[in-house]
Amino acid sequence: MIVSLENVFKSFQVxxxxxxxxxxxxxxxxxxxxxxxxxxxxxxxxxxxxxMLGGLEKPTGGVIRFSGERSSxxxxxxxxxxxxxxxxxxxxxxxxxxxxxxxGVPKHQRKAEAMRHLKLMGIEGFDQHYPHQLSxxxxxxxxxxxxxTNNPEILLMDEPFGAVDAQTRMVLQDELTALWMRDRKTVLxxxxxxxxxxxxxxxxxVLSPRPARIxxxxxVPFPRPRSVDIERDPRFTELRLHIWDLLKxxxxxxxxxxxxxxxxxx
Amino acid sequence: MLAPTDPKAGDKVVAEIRAxxxxxxxxxxxxxxxxxxxxxLFPAIAVIVLWELGGTFGFIDRIFFPQPSRIFRALERLAAxxxxxxxxxxxxxxxxxxxxxxxxxxxxxxxxxxxxKWASLIIDPLISLxxxxxxxxxxPLLLVIFGLGSPPIIxxxxxxxxxxxxxxxxxxxxxxDERLVQMARNMGASSRQLLWxxxxxxxxxxxxxxxxxxxxxxxxxxxxxEFVAASEGIGAQTWLYWQVYKIEDMYATLVVIxxxxxxxxxxxxxxxxxxxxWSKATQKQL
Numbered sequence: 001m002i003v004s005l006e007n008v009f010k011s012f013q014v015x016x017x018x019x020x021x022x023x024x025x026x027x028x029x030x031x032x033x034x035x036x037x038x039x040x041x042x043x044x045x046x047x048x049x050x051x052m053l054g055g056l057e058k059p060t061g062g063v064i065r066f067s068g069e070r071s072s073x074x075x076x077x078x079x080x081x082x083x084x085x086x087x088x089x090x091x092x093x094x095x096x097x098x099x100x101x102x103x104g105v106p107k108h109q110r111k112a113e114a115m116r117h118l119k120l121m122g123i124e125g126f127d128q129h130y131p132h133q134l135s136x137x138x139x140x141x142x143x144x145x146x147x148x149t150n151n152p153e154i155l156l157m158d159e160p161f162g163a164v165d166a167q168t169r170m171v172l173q174d175e176l177t178a179l180w181m182r183d184r185k186t187v188l189x190x191x192x193x194x195x196x197x198x199x200x201x202x203x204x205x206v207l208s209p210r211p212a213r214i215x216x217x218x219x220v221p222f223p224r225p226r227s228v229d230i231e232r233d234p235r236f237t238e239l240r241l242h243i244w245d246l247l248k249x250x251x252x253x254x255x256x257x258x259x260x261x262x263x264x265x266x
Numbered sequence: 267m268l269a270p271t272d273p274k275a276g277d278k279v280v281a282e283i284r285a286x287x288x289x290x291x292x293x294x295x296x297x298x299x300x301x302x303x304x305x306x307l308f309p310a311i312a313v314i315v316l317w318e319l320g321g322t323f324g325f326i327d328r329i330f331f332p333q334p335s336r337i338f339r340a341l342e343r344l345a346a347x348x349x350x351x352x353x354x355x356x357x358x359x360x361x362x363x364x365x366x367x368x369x370x371x372x373x374x375x376x377x378x379x380x381x382x383k384w385a386s387l388i389i390d391p392l393i394s395l396x397x398x399x400x401x402x403x404x405x406p407l408l409l410v411i412f413g414l415g416s417p418p419i420i421x422x423x424x425x426x427x428x429x430x431x432x433x434x435x436x437x438x439x440x441x442x443d444e445r446l447v448q449m450a451r452n453m454g455a456s457s458r459q460l461l462w463x464x465x466x467x468x469x470x471x472x473x474x475x476x477x478x479x480x481x482x483x484x485x486x487x488x489x490x491x492e493f494v495a496a497s498e499g500i501g502a503q504t505w506l507y508w509q510v511y512k513i514e515d516m517y518a519t520l521v522v523i524x525x526x527x528x529x530x531x532x533x534x535x536x537x538x539x540x541x542x543x544w545s546k547a548t549q550k551q552l
Contacts, residue, residue, distance in 0.1 A: 054452045075454050085449040089467050089544045099453045102463075130544055150453065 001068045001076075001153045001186065003030040003053065009061035010048055022048045024211035025062070030154070032068065033184040037197035040207030041247060046190045049212070050158050053188065054079045066153070072185075074151035075099070082159040084139045086131040092118070092142050093127040099150035110149075117145040120179065137168035144176070154186045162192065170228065173199055181225060194243045198236060199226060206246045215246045332514045341518035349503065350522055357499040358526070360416055361488040364423020365481055372428045372480070373473065376435025381465070393432060401426045402490050409495060419491030419499070426487040427480030434476025438469030471538065471545035478534035485527050500526075 008026045011019040022045040030036050040046050051057045052064060054077050066076055078099065086095050093114050094101075100110035118124045121141040131139055140160055147155055161169040177200060180187060191197050197204045198220055206215045218239065222230045230236050299305055314334045320326035321333035332340075344350050378385040379393075404425060408418040442465050450464045492501030500519055507516035 051448075056448055056451055077452070079449070079452045081445065081449060083445060085445045087446060087464070087467075089542075098450075098463075102450070102453045102455050102459055132544065 001066055001071060002032055003154060003186075003188075004065045004067070005029070005049075005062070006065065007062040008052070008059045008064060010045070010052065010057070011060050021211040023059075024213065026212060026214070027062075028205060028214060028217075030186060030188060032071075033186055035180055035187045035189065035200060035202045037189045037191060037201030037204045038207060039191055039194060039197045039204060039243065039247065040212060041209050042192070044207050044210050045212035046207060047158055050079065050156050050188065050190055053077055053154070054156055070153060072151045072153050074153065075103075076152065077154045077156050078147040078150040078152035080140075080143050080147045080155065080157040080160045082162045084131070084136075084143045084163075086139055086142055086146075088131050090130075091127065092123070092129050092131070092134075095131065095142055096127075096146045096149050098146060114145070114149050117149045118142075120148065121145040121175070135168075136164045137172060140164055140172065144179075148179070148183075152185075154188065157187060157189045159190055159192060161196070169196075174227065176200065177224075177226060194240050194247075195231070197243075198222075198239055199228070199230065204243065206243055216243075218243070329513065332517060336514055337517040337521065340514040341521055344515060344518050350500075350519075353498060353500045353503045353519075354522060354526070357488055357492065357501060360419050360491075360499065361423055361481075361484050363416075364420045364488060365427055365484040366424075367420065368424030368427040368484065369431045369477060369480060372431035372476075373435050376432045376473070377439060377466075379432070379436040380439030380469075381461075393429075397429055397433075401429070402487065405491060405494065408491075414495050416496065418495045419488055422491040423484040423487040427477075427484040430476045430479040430483065431473075432476075434479070435469065435473045438472030438476075439465055441472065442468040471542040474534070474538055474542065478531065478538065481530050481534060482527060485523075485530060489523060 005026055005028050008023055009021070010023040010026075011021040014020050026049070038046055038049070048057065052059055087098065090098070093111060096118060097105075097110040097114035100113060105113070115124065115127065118127055121144055123138060123141050123145065126134065126138065126142075131142070134142065140163075143160065161172050164172065173196060180200075189197070189200055201220050204218045204220060206218070207213065208215050220239075221235060222233065293301070300308060317326065317331070318333045318335060321328050321331065341350070375385075375389060379389055380386070402422070405418065405422055408421045412418040412421060446464050446468065447460065450460050455463065488499075489501035489504075492499040493505045496502045497506075500522055504516055504519040504523070507513070507519060
């Protein structure tokens with residue numbers, strides 16, 4: 001299944017102001033079974049892109065098209081959220097089987113399916129725990145297990161490791177890579193981290209500040225299976241600095257902008 | 267561990283942090299007793315004992331404030347005669363009916379207030395206008411409408427428990443974590459699934475706290491209604507003993523009312539803790 005965005009325009013209505021354009025004439029394509037990473041400065045519209053693909057927002061103009069053969073039984077997309085979005089009154093197993101419950105899958109079947117994915121994420125002993133009893137890293141394992149249990153066509157990941165500590169993050173990156181090597185599911189992965197994008201992605205799209213444009217598309221040259229060892233590759237350093245150069249202008253702009261606007265009101 | 271060393275000659279000591287010389291004392295016996303699970307009983311017991319002694323030694327008027335021991339004997343006698351059980355069951359039936367009649371529409375209206383835009387535009391002002399009225403003051407009107415007996419009492423009970431239930435239900439629904447709504451919508455949840463699987467469970471702890479307050483008020487409404495509108499029921503009995511000047515019996519029925527209210531509130535608190543422990547734990551983390 002291929003996802004294509006054609007001239008997508010998205011603006012938000014600001015109370016008492018002109019509409020704020022977030023995506024302007026944005027076009028790109030996500031290939032079948034591709035791991036696509038998107039990096040960009042804060043507030044550039046990365047998350048808006050993801051919520052539109054997830055069916056939660058409609059574009060103001062342009063079209064988002066899913067085309068080709070279905071390769072999975074689940075929904076078109078399932079989002080893995082940065083802040084996990086686990087249901088606090090449900091146990092881990094009932095969180096993980098939530099999507100199948102919504103789809104009307106019988107209880108024993110969805111529990112078995114959820115259990116299988118808990119095992120896959122290495123948290124099968126925690127099925128009866130509640131989210132508040134788990135650490136951040138564990139919660140995101142539950143979040144990923146829940147998304148995989150849905151068996152979506154495309155996995156949308158919104159800075160999924162942004163809220164976990166640096167060491168857990170490395171472990172989770174490794175596990176996600178291993179999982180992806182098994183299933184080769186199409187993944188759209190949004191991140192702040194250049195290193196993360198280079199470690200995980202087949203392709204990295206670098207975005208400008210709002211309204212988001214594509215500054216560059218980079219095909220990641222490292223062969224799979226990958227590990228943190230790719231950071232020793234001189235090409236890694238080169239790419240990292242190259243992406244940083246692309247982003248730097250935007251990051252500085254985003255930092256200066258609020259001051260400039262507040263100065264303007266005085 | 268390093269042994270403490272004396273400062274070298276010539277070094278000026280600016281500050282030192284050391285282990286305290288004496289062991290720090292934990293809470294003493296009285297404090298520990300008061301903090302124990304039954305600790306809340308001790309101050310009440312102390313008041314009762316002082317009351318008893320005050321009556322025995324003539325510091326307290328025994329006619330208007332009979333000693334607790336005499337009240338207890340009156341209670342025993344009334345219970346043996348079957349007066350307590352008979353009247354209490356009448357009152358409880360009225361309060362239960364009032365609670366159900368008041369709470370069910372309150373929950374429905376509360377849900378609508380929080381989820382339907384036009385409902386909040388029309389109903390919110392009505393609630394805000396009638397909320398500050400002392401609802402007990404509607405009793406004369408209810409007597410005009412329903413006459414004497416159970417109907418006006420049940421109506422008063424339902425009116426007083428309606429308000430906390432409606433306000434808390436609306437607040438609970440408005441507080442639902444928007445991220446969970448987004449998550450469920452991305453999973454393809456229908457409006458109905460969203461309501462039953464996310465919104466209502468998320469609002470339940472706040473909603474239930476409103477029901478707990480409402481149940482307490484329903485008892486209050488029931489007793490107040492019975493004072494004037496009925497000849498049966500524990501409230502009517504209290505009023506009767508006042509009129510015939512049986513002060514000890516009046517106190518005995520008051521004790522029954524207090525015990526009833528206390529039990530109701532604590533059963534509700536127990537249920538809250540039993541079923542909504544996730545809510546407190548989640549809030550603490552946020």
